[in-house]
Structures are given as C-alpha cells and as structure tokens.
Amino acid sequence: MIKLLEGPQTLGRGPVFWSCFLAVLAGALIYPLFADSYDVGNFSYFLIWIFMALGLCLMWGYGGMLSFGQTLFFGIAGYAYGVLAINMGGGTTTIAALLLSVVIAMIAAGILGYFMIWGGINGIFFGIVTLSATLVLAFFLGQTAGPEWHIGDARLNGFNGMKGMDPLAIGSVYIEGSALYYVMVALIVIVYLALRMLVNSGIGNVIVATRENPQRAEMLGYDVRKYQLLTFVLGSGLAGLSGALYTSWGQFITPSSIGLPAAAMPIVWVAFSGRSDLTATLVGSFLLLFGFQTITVYSQQAALVLMGALLLATVMAAPQGFVLGIGKFVADRLTGRGKRGEADLSAASTLKTDEA
Amino acid sequence: MSAEVFSVFYQFADVFAFLILSAAGLAIVFGMMGVINMAHGEFIMCGAYVTVGLVNLGVPLPIAQIAAAITAGLIGVVVEYLIVRRFYKRPLDSLLATWGLSLIVTQSMLLIVGSSVRGIGTPEGSFAIGAYTFSSYRLVLFAAAVAVLVGLYIVFMKTRFGVIARATMQNAAMARALGARTGRIYAISFGIGAGLAGLCGALYAPTMTLIPTMGATFVVESFVTVVIGGANVLLGTAPAALLLAAIRMTLNASYGQIIGQIGMLVAVILIIRVLPEGLSSVLVRRGR
C-alpha cells in the first residue's frame, strides 16, 4: 500500500520530496499558533476549493476527461448540505449532512456519467455536455425565488441563495476557526495521499491508459467505461465535498456558484498548476487562490488585468503549468536529468512542432 | 401569408441568424483550428465598439460595420502572432491563454472606454403584418448570416487557400512538408475567424447595450452550436444552428425564455448523446 504513494503517475518522489512534504505539513500544523485568526480562517477557506481542483486533476489530467461540471456537483452537494442541515436540525447531524451530500453528488455524477460514457461521449463533447448540464442547474435554481420552491423547511430562494443552515458542528459546538482549519488540513492530507495511491495503483494505470488511447486499453481487456465512470464519480464527488464545505463555511450558497464564470474557475486553477500531477494541482491551486485574492484586495480595478496577465504569462512561459514547470526545473537540477519532461515534449508528435 | 405564419418564420430566422453569426468565427478558430478561444466574445465586443465609435464619428453604419469587422480581423492576426500560434499543439492551454486575454481585454476596455457607451439606434425602421410589427433590421441580420455561411463554404471548400488551410489544420507539419506557408495560413485563418466575430459584434451593435463584457452573451451559444455541428464545421454548423434555432424558437414562443434556454441546453445534451460525434458525422457518412 505505502509503495503506491510513489509511482510513475506522480511527480515528487524520494526522500527529498517527502521531507519537503512533512516540513510543509508541520508548518501547516503549527501555523494557527502564531497567525492571526482571520488568516487561519482565510486559509481554511482556500483549502475548501482544493478538493474540487484535485477532482478535476484526476478526471482531466489523469483520465483525459475535461469536465466543465465541477461546479454542477459543487452545487448539488452545496444545496444538498443546505437542505439536509436545515431539515435535520443542526448539531452533530451536520456531519451526516456533509457525508450524505457528497454521496448525493456522487450519485448524480454516476447518473450523468453513465449517460455520457455509455453513450460514447468524449473529448470536447464531454466538456459541452457537462457545461450544459451545469448551466441547466444554474438556470433552474435561478428561477426558484418563490416560496413554493422549498424542500422541507429549506427554501431554495432563487438567485439570492439558500441560507440559514448550520455550519459543521459537534453537539452544540461549531467547527470554526482553528478547529475548522485542522479538519480541513486533515481532509486535504487524506484526500491527497489517497489519490496518490489510487493513481499509482493498477487502477491508475488503466485510467491513464484510457486517457492515452481508450481503444488500446479496451484491447487489453479493460472495460474502459467502468474506469471512466469511476474516475468521473470520484472527481465529481470531490467537487461535491468542496460544495458541501463551502455551504457550511459561509452558511450560504447561490446559483452563481454553479454557472459561468464559476464553472471555468476549476479549469483555470488546474491548467495553471499543471493538470498532469496531483501535487502540482494542490500547490498551484492554493497559490492561485491566494494570489487572485491578494491581487483583488490590493490592486482595485487593475486586478482582472493582472490576473489575466498572470495566466497568460504562465502558459506562455511554462507550458506544462506553473508548478509543474518549476517542479521539473528543480527536479532536473536535483537529479541531473530531465527524462520525463523531455520525452513529454517530443512524444507529442512524430513530426516537428509547427511554430515558427 | 398570415401574420402568425410570418411571425414563426421571422422568429426562427432571428434565432438562426444569432446562432450563425455568433458561431461563424468560432467555427473556424475552434472548429477548424482547434483553439479553444475564450476571447471569442471579446472579438465580438471589439467589432461592436469600433462600429459605434465610427458611427459616432459620422461614418455611415454599413461602412462602419465592415471597417469594424476588418479591424477585429487585423487584431486577430496580431493576437495570433503574439499568443495563439504557440498553442496549436496544446489546445487545452489555449483555453487558459485566451481566458487570460479575455480578462485583460474586458477590464482594460472598462478602464479606457468606461463602463458603458451610448447606443447608436437601429436603422431600417419597422414594418407591420397583421397585428404585429417587426424590425426590418432583423431581416438584414438574417441575410448577413446566410451570406456568411455561403461565403465560408466557398472560401474553405472552393478556393486554393481553403483547401490548403484545411490541410494545414489537420496536419500542419505535413502541410509544411508539402510547401504550405503554414504560419501565414494560420494567421489568416485566425484573422478570418476574428473578423467574423467582429462582424457579429458590428451587426448586433445597433441593437444592443454596449458594455465591455457584452461578448459573454454570445459565447455559450456559439460554442454549443459549433460543437453540435461536429468535426466538419463547414458541413455541420448550419444544420446545428437550424436545429437549435428550431428548438429554441418553439420553446421560447410557447413556454418563454427560461424554458427556451434550459430546453436548448437539454437538447444539446440529448443531441450529443445520440450523435456523440456531432451532426456532421452523419452528414459525412451520407454524403459519400
């Protein structure tokens, strides 16, 4: 099992990497001791989104499925958490609400995924179908302002959003501040390591094989549809986790968390970070969330221009993604070779890339 | 012809024109060249702003519109040269790059031109049939859409440039090895795509509110139309627009715009499920 933490599918191997990992983790664990409580809360907030990014990385980077539907499942789970938390009445039941809402998102992903994958939808068509489904949900929720739209005691409340649910709690104690922070860090570590093990396992092998050439994978005796469905359900479930946590964090969710341009954001984070690696996605998404917030706070109207320029500069300078680009640069320096990166470039085509 | 019947045709033509005009540029840039152009809406916006700017300077509207399309096309060529040409092999990265570009452009427009520009009014007046009155300009839009379709077909199917351009987009290295100046072909094609987007903006400028983010209203529809059309955009885009226009128009008329919008997206999901390769895959098979 432990061996699966490393493997061909994940960058970052060996004692150096794991020492860094432990150092960062230790840093994260002692951070609340000397940081402002606002900053601790803000960090937990960033971590909320990372699950969604990791899920997309799994689907897109590893599975080759570009899903525009992360916010669809984010929304489903987010609203589900709201409905459940309001109706089940707060307290410890919020934990059950969280788990159940993720399950609901996964079931929804299972249904949509079955519909798409068994129908042979792939490539950009996959993107457009997931996008359409996402927009349908957003439009639908947008017109539920009237009081007739309610589930139990929970009013959907249209564009203004659902509110009034309790945040995560144990008994009558809300999981907030540092407690929430530690829960988030623990969840991130678990999810990250579990995903590493998944992608380095035999299943991960088949997932990447399916990305590369589904027909060949099938010719090796794998029912690729099942693997694709598994990938889709897991990746979407992670988006669901983000959604439920988000609702619980802000006690509020609106359809605009689902529709455009929210739907494009996970794609931006993952593409920026380097979609082909979990670690890159983890680090990159965090940096980008942090960076965008900081830019927005300090640069007023120039914020969007700077954000755009940042993205543009990144893709132009580091084609494999910002973090992956830096990671590889460092790794090459450390090991004195650059096998993987180099071959990636040349494998793209047997003929020379056509640029000049 | 009864007013009701005419009205149905008119509404259909109106939605069709909207879909075709917003999708035409993207059909080339995304459908043929494979660049996921998130800045498509910004080229549309550019066409609209230039049109309004020129009209305010006293240029007659049709000339302003043509000039706007050309301007957008030229900007497209520059953008291709500076940014897009790095991404032909990496379509998914083109998404990020053009998204960044789109952020920069919309916000810069806001900073430079201001949050809103005064409209120029719709030309051509109106006509009445039965109890209904119609804007004549909408017929101009429809005619323009048809002209764009025919023009695209001729340029890419019948001209020397078109054949070479299609070859380049399918296998650039091989086309080079046969002597095609692929860099130039890419730049021109992207320019045509951007120019058509600009044309869309120019044509709709008199009928819309101009704000820097106005391009966004076109983007979903245009992507959906191009994708439904399938790999062969020259064959697929028109039937895709016809189909979607019919669905949207019917739903709009009977159940209102919300159902029209939701219904169109649901239809998209169902169409792709039935034809996972898009409409043109069926047409190509038939055609042979």
Added chain:
Amino acid sequence: DPPLKVGLLEDISGDLAFMGMPKLHGSQLAVEEINKSGGIMGRQIELIHLDPQGDNARYQEFARRLLNRDKVDVLIGGITSASREAVRPIVDRTTTPYFYTNQYEGGVCDASMISMGAVPEQQFSTLIPWMVEKFGKKVYVIAADYNFGQISAEWNRKLMKDLGGEVVGEEFIPLGVSQFAQTIQNIQKAKPDWLLTINVGAAQDSFFEQAAAANLNLPMGSSIKVMLGFEHKRFKPPALNNMHATANWFEEIDTPEAEAFKKRWKAKFPDEMYINDMGYNAYNTLYMYKTLVEKAKSTKLEDLRKVIATGDACIDAPEGKVCIDPKSQHTSHRMRLISVGPKHEVKVEKDYGTIQPYWLGEIGCDLTKKNDKDQYTPSHLPKKS
C-alpha cells in the same frame, strides 16, 4: 483619535461595474466632505474599499476580511440582492452595522442591516396606480428571472388586483439574455395598455432598442429604469420614450440642494455619465452614519439602534429630509414620478412628498422588539406568533 474605518464593498469591475462605479464615487465624495469638515466626532474617516468583482463568494471573503481583519466600524455596500444576502449572515454574527444602499425588492427585516434605498411600497404603490389611471388596466410584465424581478412582479400582481387591473402577460428573462424578438411579439399578441419593465443588466436592457426598432410603441413603467440604469443616456432616442418611474433621486432634479450636490459631484468626478440613485444613496449613507454616530456618541450597532428607535434618525439630503424607520430600519424618501420624452428629456409628472417604508412594519416586522433576520415578500409573510 484613530480614524473611523468604513468598509466598502462595491463592484468596480465585472458586469455591474457601471453601477458600482457611481456608488464608489458617492462614498468617496461624502468621505472627502466629511473629513474636510472635521470628520465624525473629530475622527477622520478611513475608507477601505474592496472590489468583489460581482462574485458572491468574494463578497463573503471580503466581508470577513473587512470585519475580522481590518475590524471596520461599519460595513457598506453590495449591489445585487444576492450579494447583500451573502454578506448578511456574516454581519449578523458581529456587532458591526451594515448599510445596504440600493433600492431593492424590500422585505429584509434584520437588526444589523440599515437600508438606505427605496423599496416597493415607495415605488410601486405610487407608480402602478398612476400608470393604470393614465394608460389603462392591462399590463404586461417583463422581469429579470431572479429574486428582484420575481418579487417585484409579485408586488405588481398584488397592486393590480387591488386596482382591478389585469396582468395580461408576465415574462421572466434569464440574466444575460439579449435577444427579444420573440418577447416583442408576445407582447403584441397580449395587447396590453402598458408595460412594466423590470428587466435587469446590460444584456436585458437591449430590449428597449429592439422594441423601438420593431416599433412596439407602448407606455412603460419601471422601478429601476432612468434613475438607476440611466438608460435614457445610454440609448439613442427615442428608445426610452414614454418610460415612467418613481424615484427618490434622479440627476435631473433641480432643487437648489440637488443642484449644489450635483455641482460638488461633477467637480470631483467630471466624467460621470450620470449620477444615479445608487451613487446618491451611497453618498447619503455616510451622512446618515455620521448623524447616527454623533447622536449616539458611539459606533456600536447597539447604540446606533437606540438612536434609530427614537425615530429621530434623520438627515437633510439633497432630495429633502429622510429618516430611518425604527421598525424596519428602512429609510423614508421623497418620491417623484418622472417620465421620459421622445428626446429623452425627463419631466416630473407628480411629486408624492415623503413616503414611509411602511410595509414591513405593517406585516409585523418590529426590530425594536425582535430580530427576524429574514426577508419577507407578499407571499412569504412572518409567521404569526
């Protein structure tokens, strides 16, 4: 003395920038004036503005940031109702007052929030009877398909029923839709006497141009057009011809106080296309805050609310005297009914004098007694206890 920190959340980028910009300007103008004249209780105001870019999640992030990190004394801002609702649960858990400065669909009964804009009983109960009387009993409604539009439509329905009128059609438009040929036809089919246009956002505003091009030619009424979106400035005449609205503020008001205010504004922001009611309300908000703090001799929400409870929380605004209603913490306004002519000239048709925001109080919201933290609509009334 340390400065008073005022946290401001206004969109100055994204889709709503054209509305958010005047709001920022109004706040900046007021802060400058107040600081020049000695501040609030001798303390200067430090304005901390963040731009949530029209994103509800950012509203939440930034509200927390301003409240918990910058520890502002008061929070102001928000454009859409959704952004206000995003901020409210966060403010509710603090002891900081929150001012919402827009006109809106009304109904929020929340002790932490003070509403400075006009609400339906001030706008619709004036406009709709007038339109019915002047143009006829049949109305067709086009409304944005979100809470503002739907609740406003609900108000219209209720009022039309009381007036014996008929709603011959209601069409809800998803945000971002910009094509209206079908809608125009639907309207012609329904043959209304007049239109209620509560469509929202730049895309939906295209309706006016397209309706004019199709020669629809119907009288129109609205609670948000002209004074808020200054469509009569943005569109070429006569697209807005025959539009009617009731407003507490519009740039064309020509009282001496208003003229003086406009002069100060234009001096500071000469490029402003139009001083809309949102920007104006934002300006008033700071003066109202100043009055409250000076009367309470404190910046605590609790103490400010004591002043409000006295019913004597008033300022002399450019529109006239306005006061905060103790029960609902909404503001009374001097309402005028305006119309737009073929050349887009604005004329005052009727001056209603001061109108109280009475509805919430009537249905049982009384913040001096209990804090509901809820939003009510005609079809969602407080539970009788």
Added chain:
Amino acid sequence: MSLVEVKGVSKRFGGLRAVSEVDLSVKAGEVHCLIGPNGAGKSTLFKLIVGLFPPTSGSILFDSVDITAERPFARVQRGMSIKMQAPSVFKELPVLQNIQIALQERTSGAERAREQERLLELLGLAQDRTKMAGALSHGQQQWLEIGMALALQPQLLLLDEPTAGMSPEETFKTGELIKSFNAEGMTVLVVEHDMAFVRQIAQRVTVLHLGKIFARGSLDEILQDEQVAEIYLGKTHAH
C-alpha cells in the same frame, strides 16, 4: 476444433462492402495467415473479430461461444489479443508502463517484475524503458505493440502486419518468436504482405479479395494460383 469461427460476416461502410459474406475458421493451435490486396478488408475483418465494429450481418464464434454481441474487452478477456495495423501504443506513457498495463491483470508482484524484464529483453527495448512510447521509432513501436499483445498470453493472437517497417533480420526474428509461441499452444492469425515471412510461419493461408474469400490452402498452393498472382502478388512471385 476451430477456435474462431467467422460465419457469413459482412461489413458495409456506406455503400462500400468492405467485408462480404466471409466464412473463416481458425483451428486451435495453428498459424493462419490472411493475405490479400490493399483494401481487401483484412484489417476490417480483424476489427470485426475483436469487436471494434459490429458486423452488418453474420456471426462470430470463439471457442464455440457466439461473441457477436460482446464488447471488445469481454472478447479479450475470453482470450484473444490484437496488434493493430497502425501502431497504437500509449504514446505519452513510458515504455515500461505500457508493458505493465498489459501485464497487470495477469500477474502481480515478483512475477510481474520477472515477466516485464523478459518481455523488454525480448522486444529489444530494455534500454528504452523510460522513454515515452511515442518517442520510439516506428519499428520499435511495432515491437512494443506486439509485446503488449503477447503480455496477455492469449489463446488467440491477432497480428495485423506485424513486420511492417521491420528490417529483414527482425522480421525473421519475429517469425521465430511467433513459431515458439505457437509451439506452446498459441493460435495465431496474421495479416501480412511479406511473402517470405508468410512462408516462414504460415500453416494455412487465406486470400481475401474485395471483401470475399478468394482462395485458401497452403502457401505453395496459393503461390501457384495465377489469379492470386494477378490480383495480389505480381510477377516476381508468379511461378
């Protein structure tokens, strides 16, 4: 006993009948070669056997079970594997991982490690194991693909032009390899244009032409056939 039985199978593409009413049976344990002009329908027939296309009509039996409606992976799990005509390896994965993906269902742990070394050695790709498969030369990709097909240890091995682009010695080596697997009981069906190679391995030969079975028999019988020479072999091979 025939391992595969193709019964009256046809496949149309639009107006074109690529495979038409073909009956073919491959006996368990034989090396069977399928030859025929370009476009005769050989690859199409292969794809029908592994299930990449549904046949327009007819049925396909494997080990006496009708598999016509089965999905490709299920057929592979029954014990067949294929090397396609155009190399279709996992281009952006390292060579070693390509092999592992093929091996992992059948073997695990130390056995897999042993198997994988053996295969890499056999394919001459031991030095290239960390290279991306897409960075291999054309011939090396063919090898890799053959290796992946072999890794499954199928009962029936389908090879579509295995030696295309291989040098003469390598072609010969491939032939010996096929024979050795055949000796261990593997049934092999091969499409080839290289007659020397066919001679080296084939026990039976079937000629396909215009989607139909044109001739069958031993290679010598086929080479004698003047019509075959005319449609396919040309003059040098005609005796």
Added chain:
Amino acid sequence: MLTKSGSTDRILDVRGLWAGYGATPILQGVDMTIMRGEIVGVIGRNGVGKSTLMRCIIGLLDSWRGTIAFMDRDVTALQADARARAGFGYIPQGRDVFPQMTVEENLQVGELIGGPKGKKLPEMVYEYFPRLRERRKQIAGTMSGGEQQQLAIGRALIGNPALMILDEPSEGIQPSIVQHICEALKSFRSELGTTIVFVEQNLDTILAIAQRCYIMEKGRITHSLVGDEVNEDKVRAQLLL
C-alpha cells in the same frame, strides 16, 4: 564514397549532420551526396535514425550542426515549406494523409502548393494508382493502410518535386503494388527526371531499383554500396555487422 565531381550534378549534399530530440543526439555526423537523377536507398535497423535523417533533410527537424545543400544552394536555414517549394517532395513514414479530407482534396493540396508542373500530372497519378481514382470522394482517413500509402505517394508526386524523399514506401503495400511503385519510381526518374532517396527495409525493393545504397547504423552512415555492390549478399552482410 562516390567521387564523381561536377557540381551541377549534385542535387543534395549533406555534410556532418547532427540532430536529435530534446538533448539526445540521434544523428551524429551524417554525410551523404545525391546526384541528379539517382535512385538511392537507405537501409538500417529499427531505431538507427533513418526517419530522423529524412525529417532533417526535409526540414521538419532542426539540425544541430552540419549543412544541407540542395542544387548547390545552402538550405540549412530554410524551413520545411521553403524547401518543399524549392523542390523537395516527402512521403513520411506512417503516411500522414490529411484524414478529414477526401482523396481528391489530398491530391489538390500537393498540386496547389508545389512549383510549376505539367497538366497531365494528376492524370498520371490516377493512372499509376487506379484505386485513388475509384475512391476520389472517400475521406482519406477511412482508407486502408495500403491505400493511404498510395495516396501519400501520389500527393508528393503531383507537386513534381526534383527530389523525392520516401520513408519506407513499400510498408504495408501488397507485393504487386510494391512492384508497381518501383516501376513508377523508375519512370518518374526517366520521364520527369526526379531524383529519389528512399528508406527501405524491404530488400527486394532496394535491389530492384536502387543504384546506390547507404547503410545506417546508430546515427551514422557506415557503408555506401554502389552499382553491383547493391546485391543481396553484400547488403545482408553489411546489415548483420
């Protein structure tokens, strides 16, 4: 090495060519001279760099060092398209037809770009490869392997190049058509004066048409056989070294 001088006869002159992918060198100092009107074969084991050499000559891969001269003009700095217009024709390994275009359009691409050419060329291609005429409207991507190979050859030929570079033209082609292609190549030379360099694994083909033959090993040309030396025993002997 061939020593015949007289620079006007020299159509291609490759000197000390180095090239590779990423940081890995593949070609390590290749020298090669082709005379006008020759048919020259290149043979070698899998992975020694034959295709790499051809890509480098046509300009799809940048050379690191060394020069390539075409008709006494240094073309090392020219891009592939410029070289093609100067008179190179290329048939890559793996065919690379334009998959979404019809057979006819594929041929048009070759025809439209190349230099001036005779009117009969398209007709000639159809005559050599009647299957292409039958399938004029078929989408090239759906053709069988051998059919695509014929199309790729036809597409290059139709541009009437002075120098044709073929990377394993007989791969996947039925024996009779291989013979046919050999005939065709010979007659291009005699009728159009085309010079031909081709990579081959199929000994019969080499023996049938090559006047000279280069043998490649690990990124270098190790042997060059001329005239009578191009026979089965010699080639096999060299290859097995």
